[in-house]
Amino acid sequence: MAHDYSDLYDPDADFDRHYTAATGTRIRRWFRPGDRVLELGCATGLMTSSFVARDVLVDAVERTPAYHARAAARGLPRATFHLADIDDFRSVHRYEQVVAAHLVNELPDPVALLRRIREEWLAPGGLVHVSLTNPRSLHRLIAMEMGVLASPAGLSDRGRSLATVEIFDADRLEELAGQAGLVCVHREPVLLKPFTNAQLAVLPDEVIVGLDRVAHLFPDNGALNYAIFVADD
Template sequence: MAHDYSSRYDPDTDFDRHYTVATGTRIRRWFRPGDAVLELGCATGLMTSLFAERDVTVDAVERTPAYHAAAQARGLPRVTVHLTDMDDFSSPRRYEHVVAAHVVNELPDPLGLLRRIREEFLAPGGLVHVSLTNPYSLHRLVAMEMGLLEAPEALSDRGRALATVEIFDGDRLEALAREAGLTCVHREPVLLKPLTNAQLAELPDAVIAGLDRVARRFPEHGALNYAIFVAGD
């Protein structure tokens, strides 16, 4: 994974921060005091900062030096930020929560990562939290009707610029997880996205929050799919 787009993409200021906060808020609802959390691909640590507000310890892994430095600079309590590729990260401990938010779509071998999470990182009874772009998000369906995308899962120019390898839906994610020995126990959408990021950025934050809440009424069409997995029998 040699892609480094940190010079042209700031996760703290881009509209994507709304997805990060919405997803991180969902994930931390499952935390219990004293839990150990592994976050794979923490970028600048925005989601990590939400986790640090709970009584948990966090190992956050980030391969990009600029993002790693930004995450370190937050000085988050009970958080260790590791500068390494997730393929090279190892730990003697097991984690009650392993978070892979918006990373499996950047990997040539997402199945391999899910297998490694189950075999090397997940504690007995632990939860794996995965989020990724939903190809059936409203904005992608609109783009398809306008002739801007050939298919829901087609890569956009922005996606290519941000190292997206493939876009796959929640059902495909569940199938990959099953192959890796993981069972889905919860799935929900994140933020209903009728317009592009640039267009949504013109709206007040209260409207964005409303679009996130209303996403539960359209579970197949959120901007992201968020799923939780446990080790299968």
């Protein structure tokens, strides 16, 4: 999993920062004071910075040296940044909250990671938070009707450059999680996306916030799917 695209992509400057903020806000609502949080694939620590605003302890894992250095430089209290590939990361702790935001779609075997989360890292009664690109996002459906995409799950050149292996919907995510011994207890969309990132980037931030607020009216068509899982004991 040693794909380094840090020279192509800045998570703090790209439009994706809006998805990071919106997803982080959703995730941290489930945090309880004193929880241990494991964040897998933290990049520059943008989402981590929203987590530590709650009274939690965060272990954040990032494989890319350039991103890890920027995350560590934030000097966030109650956050420890680990430079490691997820395959190599080991911890003596179990975690009440495990976060895999926009990660499983970069893996050739997402079930293996989800199983490892359940068996190795998740504390009893803990929650697993997963977000990923939604193939049923409005902008993808529009692109398909225009003939730009052959199918909603088609990979763009940008997606390939950012290590995307596959795009699958929330039902497929639940199916894969079930193979890993996890069951979904909550699911919701993140940000309604009618246009491409570049087209949305010219809009004021308050419009982007509005698109996120209205997403719940279109549960199958958000830009991202966000789901929470627990161990199927």
